[in-house]
Amino acid sequence: MHAKAVVPRAALAGAVGGVxxxxxxxxxxxxxxxxxxxxxxERGEAEAALDAAAGxxxxxxxxxxxxxxxxxxxxxxxxxxxxxxxxxLLFAVVYTLLQGKVSVRPRVLALLVxxxxxxxxxxxPFVKYPAxxxxxxxxxxxxxxxxxxxxxxVGSIVFLVAAVFVVRALRERLxxxxxxxVGGVAYIVLSGILMAVLPSLGELAAxxxxxxxxxxxxxxxxxxxxxxxxxxxxxxxLLYSFRVYAITAQAIVWGLLGLVxxxxxxxxxxxxxxxxxxSVQA
Amino acid sequence: MTxxxxxxxxxxxxxxxxxxxxxxxxxxxxxxxxxxFIGFDEGAATSLFGNTTVVHEFVHxxxxxxxxxxx
Numbered sequence: 001m002h003a004k005a006v007v008p009r010a011a012l013a014g015a016v017g018g019v020x021x022x023x024x025x026x027x028x029x030x031x032x033x034x035x036x037x038x039x040x041x042e043r044g045e046a047e048a049a050l051d052a053a054a055g056x057x058x059x060x061x062x063x064x065x066x067x068x069x070x071x072x073x074x075x076x077x078x079x080x081x082x083x084x085x086x087x088x089l090l091f092a093v094v095y096t097l098l099q100g101k102v103s104v105r106p107r108v109l110a111l112l113v114x115x116x117x118x119x120x121x122x123x124x125p126f127v128k129y130p131a132x133x134x135x136x137x138x139x140x141x142x143x144x145x146x147x148x149x150x151x152x153x154v155g156s157i158v159f160l161v162a163a164v165f166v167v168r169a170l171r172e173r174l175x176x177x178x179x180x181x182v183g184g185v186a187y188i189v190l191s192g193i194l195m196a197v198l199p200s201l202g203e204l205a206a207x208x209x210x211x212x213x214x215x216x217x218x219x220x221x222x223x224x225x226x227x228x229x230x231x232x233x234x235x236x237x238l239l240y241s242f243r244v245y246a247i248t249a250q251a252i253v254w255g256l257l258g259l260v261x262x263x264x265x266x267x268x269x270x271x272x273x274x275x276x277x278x279s280v281q282a
Numbered sequence: 283m284t285x286x287x288x289x290x291x292x293x294x295x296x297x298x299x300x301x302x303x304x305x306x307x308x309x310x311x312x313x314x315x316x317x318x319f320i321g322f323d324e325g326a327a328t329s330l331f332g333n334t335t336v337v338h339e340f341v342h343x344x345x346x347x348x349x350x351x352x353x
Contacts, residue, residue: 079344089313
């Protein structure tokens with residue numbers, strides 16, 4: 001299949017995944033996101049009350065550019081669909097480059113590439129730096145967090161490419177099954193080393209200075225100077241549900257990208273071979 | 283696998299790759315740009331559009347839900 005035919009089909013398949021992930025998000029994610037924003041607001045009030053008691057001026061609020069409705073209905077829709085298209089375009093590059101080199105039918109290759117995308121762009125980075133709802137994550141570390149997340153994404157991609165080369169090198173000697181097992185172990189070990197080397201978010205210097213040592217940026221209970229809890233920590237069940245839904249949404253995007261593109265590609269290559277046969281006969 | 287077959291396949295792959303290049307590069311660049319705008323632009327208070335937060339605020343919920351760093 002020519003790249004000219006692959007790219008629009010992959011973009012369309014990614015958009016389909018994005019639309020379904022958007023609908024999923026409206027039902028499952030938005031109530032949790034709103035609950036997290038409410039927590040953030042109430043916690044802010046509790047902090048302001050503590051600050052006022054200690055004679056500290058409260059921090060200034062940033063201006064609200066978009067209403068919660070715009071963000072929670074349309075913003076998340078545009079975000080999910082554009083993300084789906086972006087991932088579809090990157091998928092198209094890998095699919096085009098691989099299709100001549102492997103002897104599997106298009107829909108199988110499509111699912112393999114989509115699975116690799118899910119693994120490297122999301123699942124592996126998630127193990128180290130999981131998705132967080134609003135209220136979890138400090139403003140002052142967003143630059144560090146962006147950089148660290150990107151390192152995990154790029155690292156995962158590099159490691160999977162390395163693992164594929166390992167499989168290719170060992171296939172003749174070990175057989176495909178065992179070569180893939182060795183490649184999989186190589187991927188896990190390399191990813192594990194990277195995760196061990198990178199700092200957890202709680203270990204960032206800015207966080208240790210402000211909040212003391214911690215594993216993550218999840219808000220802990222708020223205490224007054226006497227040590228009494230005046231506001232609870234972030235709801236762990238909310239955090240768990242948000243992350244499960246976040247993983248599900250990614251599985252929807254990548255899964256539909258692979259399945260829809262696979263179906264489109266089989267139809268395109270099927271009709272192409274029919275055309276070739278007809279032109280040969282004519 | 284005969285040498286002739288391998289050569290023919292290599293030639294076919296090579297010619298396809300040459301015709302594919304503009305589409306592959308375009309797809310890669312646009313894909314990475316969109317990925318950047320959804321996930322990272324205005325994240326660390328920097329933007330290709332200058333010092334604004336419009337993109338960040340509009341896709342705020344998606345950024346959280348897609349697992350990108352946000353606040």
